[in-house]
Amino acid sequence: MNAGAVGSDDPGPLVLGPMLRYIGETDATVWVETSRPGVVTVHVDGREWAAPTFAVKGHHYALVVVDALEPGGAWDYAVHIDGALVWPEPDSAFPPPRIATMDRERPTRLLFGSCRTTVPHDREGHRTNGVDALRTLALALARGEEEWPDLVAFLGDQVYADDTSQAMREFIAARRDIDKPPGEEIKDYEEYAHLYQLAWGDEANRWLLSTVPSCMIFDDHDIRDDWNTSWTWHEEINRTSWWHERLMGGLSSYWVYQHIGNLSPSQLADDEIYARVLEAASGASGADRVEGSELDLTEAVFDLARRTDRHPEVYRWSYRRDLGDSRLVVVDSRAARVLEPQHRSMLDPDEMRWLDEQLSGDVEHLLIGTSLPFLLPPGLHDLEAIDEALAMGKHGRIAAQGAEKARQSIDLEHWAAFNDGFVEVFEMVMQVARGERGRAPSSVVFLSGDVHNSYVAEVVDAKARHGASSRIVQAVCSPIRNPMPRMVRVMMSSFARGLVRPMRFVAEHSKHVPEPAYPWAVTDGPWFDNCLAELTVQGRDLSIVWRGGEIRDGDDAHPVLTTVASVRLPGPSGQPPGALGWASGSSAGSVS
Structure with missing residues (x-):
C-alpha cells in the first residue's frame, strides 16, 4: 500500500x-x-x-x-x-x-451529526461504544445501497481530547509520564495530530471522507469538556500548568485539520494565515521558508491561536455554504463567547454582526448549524435560564456558587444559559421568517448535536401567533458514536419530560428569568441511538432520516444500515406550521 x-x-x-x-x-x-x-x-x-x-x-x-x-x-x-x-x-x-460539483437544480442532500469517539470496530468496541453510524453509511455507499449525499456537516466533537481511547493512551504513555498533568488527556499538537489519524484513519471512513465533501465546527470535547462554560471555569482552567499548551495545540490543529477545509478558494485567499501558503506556492520567498522550499506555518498558526484565545474577534471560525436551493450558516458557539458574569452571550458583538448579515431570506431553506441546540426541550431550557440567573448572583452569593457548580457538573451551558445572545438571534430568525429580510424561506432549521440524543422541536403556531411565513425548526442528531448508557437514557428522557411544568412554574414566578417570546415544543424524539441524520430538500418540503448501524449474525466488520426515525416537514403550503407529520423507523437499539 x-x-x-x-x-x-x-x-x-x-x-x-x-x-x-x-x-x-x-x-x-x-x-x-x-x-x-x-x-x-x-x-x-x-x-x-x-x-x-x-x-x-x-x-x-x-x-x-x-x-x-x-x-x-x-x-x-x-x-x-x-x-x-x-x-x-x-x-x-x-x-x-x-468529485461531484454542486448543481442548483439538484435537491440538496445534507448529512449532519456530532460526537464520534474512536475505538476499534470490533465486538468489544461495539459493546462499549456502539456501532459507528458514519462507518456503517460508508459501507452502504460503497456497496451502492444508498443515494449519494452532497455534503456531510460534522457539528462538533470530531475528536475527544479529554476522553482518549486505549490506542491513544498507549501513544501518550510512550512519549511522556501520564502520572503528570494532563495525564491521559491530550497535551500538545503532536498528540492532536495522532488523535486525528486515529479518528479518520479507518479504511471505510477514510474512503467516505475522500469522496463525500465535508464541513466541520468544533465543540467542547475537541478542546476539553465545558470549554468556555463561564468566567469562573475560564479562571480555574487557566490556573493549571498544562492548559495553555493544550489550547494552543487544539486550536492550531483545528485550523489545519478542520477549519481550512471549510473555506472556499476565495475565502482561503482572504484568510490571513492561508494567504501565506498561496504566496509561497506562487514562488515568493520569505523568512517562513525552510530547507526544501517548504513553508513553515508553525509560528503563524500558534500566534493565531494565542491571539484568538485573548481576543476572539480577531479571527472568525464561523462560515457559510451556499447549496443551491438552501443556505447553510455554521456558527461558532464556543470560541466567540462573552463570559463576563454580568454580560454573557454565546456570540461576541463582531460575531453577532456577522451572523446578522448571513441571516436573510430569498432562499428556499435557511439552515443554521450550531453545535449546541438552539432550542432545547423547554424544561431544560428553563432550567438553564434559572441556573444562569442564580449564577449571576440574583439570589445571593451562596446560591450563585451552587449554580456555578451545577452549570459545570451537568453541562448547563447551552444557548439558554446565554440568554442575551439567545434573544438577539431568535429575533433575527423571526425577522427572516416574517419576510422582513427578503422573501421568507419555507423553513428555518437549526441543525445541532452535543446532547447525545436526537429530537425535533418547532416554534408553536409560528404563523398564527407570530406572523411567520416560515417554519422554525430545531433538528438534533447526536451521537454518531458515543451513546449514553441505557439507564441514563431512560432517566434523561423522563427528566426532560418531567421538568417542563415545574421549571415553567419557577420561571414564570421569577422576575430574573425571562419568558421566551416564541414558545416551542419537542414534536418528535428523543432517540438515543448512534446515528447520522440526512436532510433532503423536496421543493418546499424537507425530510430528515436518522440512520444507525446494526450487527447481524455476529458480523462486526459489516454492520447493516437501519432507520432510527424519520420526520417529514411539509412546507407552508402543505400542513399548517406547527404540525409535523412523521413516521417512526425501527432500530434494535431504539428507546421507546
Whole structure:
C-alpha cells in the first residue's frame, strides 16, 4: 500500500486523507497530510492541479484547489505525491473517489451529526461504544445501497481530547509520564495530530471522507469538556500548568485539520494565515521558508491561536455554504463567547454582526448549524435560564456558587444559559421568517448535536401567533458514536419530560428569568441511538432520516444500515406550521 496504516513505522508518503472538503458549482478542495515535504497533485479527467506542502510542528500538509469544473458534474480523481500515485490504493476494495460539483437544480442532500469517539470496530468496541453510524453509511455507499449525499456537516466533537481511547493512551504513555498533568488527556499538537489519524484513519471512513465533501465546527470535547462554560471555569482552567499548551495545540490543529477545509478558494485567499501558503506556492520567498522550499506555518498558526484565545474577534471560525436551493450558516458557539458574569452571550458583538448579515431570506431553506441546540426541550431550557440567573448572583452569593457548580457538573451551558445572545438571534430568525429580510424561506432549521440524543422541536403556531411565513425548526442528531448508557437514557428522557411544568412554574414566578417570546415544543424524539441524520430538500418540503448501524449474525466488520426515525416537514403550503407529520423507523437499539 502507498498509504500505510495509522501508527505504522513506514506510513508511506500519504499519512492521512485525501479528504474532499469544500465543494462548489465549479471548484473543490482536497486536503492531505504527507510524511515529508513535497508537491501534491490531484488528477481529474486528464487535467491536474498541484500544491506544495506546508509544515506545522514537523507535520506536512497540502490543500489542493481544483477549479474550472462544470456545474453538476462528477469525475473520479487520483492523488499523486511527487509524481507517485498514492490514492486510490491499487488493492482497495472501495470504489474510486470522486468529485461531484454542486448543481442548483439538484435537491440538496445534507448529512449532519456530532460526537464520534474512536475505538476499534470490533465486538468489544461495539459493546462499549456502539456501532459507528458514519462507518456503517460508508459501507452502504460503497456497496451502492444508498443515494449519494452532497455534503456531510460534522457539528462538533470530531475528536475527544479529554476522553482518549486505549490506542491513544498507549501513544501518550510512550512519549511522556501520564502520572503528570494532563495525564491521559491530550497535551500538545503532536498528540492532536495522532488523535486525528486515529479518528479518520479507518479504511471505510477514510474512503467516505475522500469522496463525500465535508464541513466541520468544533465543540467542547475537541478542546476539553465545558470549554468556555463561564468566567469562573475560564479562571480555574487557566490556573493549571498544562492548559495553555493544550489550547494552543487544539486550536492550531483545528485550523489545519478542520477549519481550512471549510473555506472556499476565495475565502482561503482572504484568510490571513492561508494567504501565506498561496504566496509561497506562487514562488515568493520569505523568512517562513525552510530547507526544501517548504513553508513553515508553525509560528503563524500558534500566534493565531494565542491571539484568538485573548481576543476572539480577531479571527472568525464561523462560515457559510451556499447549496443551491438552501443556505447553510455554521456558527461558532464556543470560541466567540462573552463570559463576563454580568454580560454573557454565546456570540461576541463582531460575531453577532456577522451572523446578522448571513441571516436573510430569498432562499428556499435557511439552515443554521450550531453545535449546541438552539432550542432545547423547554424544561431544560428553563432550567438553564434559572441556573444562569442564580449564577449571576440574583439570589445571593451562596446560591450563585451552587449554580456555578451545577452549570459545570451537568453541562448547563447551552444557548439558554446565554440568554442575551439567545434573544438577539431568535429575533433575527423571526425577522427572516416574517419576510422582513427578503422573501421568507419555507423553513428555518437549526441543525445541532452535543446532547447525545436526537429530537425535533418547532416554534408553536409560528404563523398564527407570530406572523411567520416560515417554519422554525430545531433538528438534533447526536451521537454518531458515543451513546449514553441505557439507564441514563431512560432517566434523561423522563427528566426532560418531567421538568417542563415545574421549571415553567419557577420561571414564570421569577422576575430574573425571562419568558421566551416564541414558545416551542419537542414534536418528535428523543432517540438515543448512534446515528447520522440526512436532510433532503423536496421543493418546499424537507425530510430528515436518522440512520444507525446494526450487527447481524455476529458480523462486526459489516454492520447493516437501519432507520432510527424519520420526520417529514411539509412546507407552508402543505400542513399548517406547527404540525409535523412523521413516521417512526425501527432500530434494535431504539428507546421507546
